[in-house]
Amino acid sequence: MDLSGDNPRGLRFVVEVANAYRKNPALSVTDFQAIVDRHTAHGAAVPKCGKGADLLAAIEDIVRILAARESGTAADRINSTLNRYPAHPQLVQLPGRPWSMHLRSENTDRAQWFASTAAFALGLWLSEKGACAWGTCQAPGCDDFFVDSGRRTAQRYCTPRCATRARVANYRLKSAGR
Numbered sequence: 139m140d141l142s143g144d145n146p147r148g149l150r151f152v153v154e155v156a157n158a159y160r161k162n163p164a165l166s167v168t169d170f171q172a173i174v175d176r177h178t179a180h181g182a183a184v185p186k187c188g189k190g191a192d193l194l195a196a197i198e199d200i201v202r203i204l205a206a207r208e209s210g211t212a213a214d215r216i217n218s219t220l221n222r223y224p225a226h227p228q229l230v231q232l233p234g235r236p237w238s239m240h241l242r243s244e245n246t247d248r249a250q251w252f253a254s255t256a257a258f259a260l261g262l263w264l265s266e267k268g269a270c271a272w273g274t275c276q277a278p279g280c281d282d283f284f285v286d287s288g289r290r291t292a293q294r295y296c297t298p299r300c301a302t303r304a305r306v307a308n309y310r311l312k313s314a315g316r
Contacts, residue, residue: 147259149285153272155252156204157282159197167193167295170248173304188247194304196223196253203260203274204283216261277304 154173159165167190170242199219206212230240239262241255263285271286273293275298286293297303 148177148189149259149263149272152200152256152259153204153283153285154164155256156201157288159194159201160281163194165194166190167248170197170252188249190191192249193252197225199253200256203257205274206270207269207273209226209264209269212260212264216257216264219253219257220261223250223257225258227258252259264282275300277301278307
């Protein structure tokens with residue numbers, strides 16, 4: 139996963155999977171793999187085995203974490219997920235990168251890998267930020283999750299496009315009321 143500042147802890151991947159699942163709760167393994175392929179870098183080993191139903195259950199666990207607005211609730215859900223899908227962290231140094239924590243993926247299936255990796259990353263992000271540094275887009279008609287990567291004010295929209303759309307709608311509403 140890309141762990142650069144623009145993709146904190148690889149969470150853009152987690153959010154994309156969660157958003158894809160919310161749009162299509164019958165997300166296929168092929169669709170999941172396409173998202174993995176878009177986000178995988180440096181030859182990361184991603185398990186190919188596992189049942190689609192197990193993967194969907196794992197994704198649902200991560201959606202529940204992302205839906206949490208209160209840090210205590212999020213922490214409880216992260217801990218519950220990590221208990222169900224134990225993580226085995228280790229330090230890894232990818233080519234040209236500093237040391238970073240990754241999870242061993244041998245002897246796991248897709249569901250185990252995704253749930254443990256996503257919960258671990260969300261847990262690290264929560265502990266670094268001290269609060270749920272993620273949210274749901276507040277633009278009308280959009281309920282996509284996003285990761286708040288550190289602006290001065292709390293992020294409210296998933297993309298600049300949604301922010302602009304909401305601003306224009308608000309302006310038109312105020313102008314019509316004059």
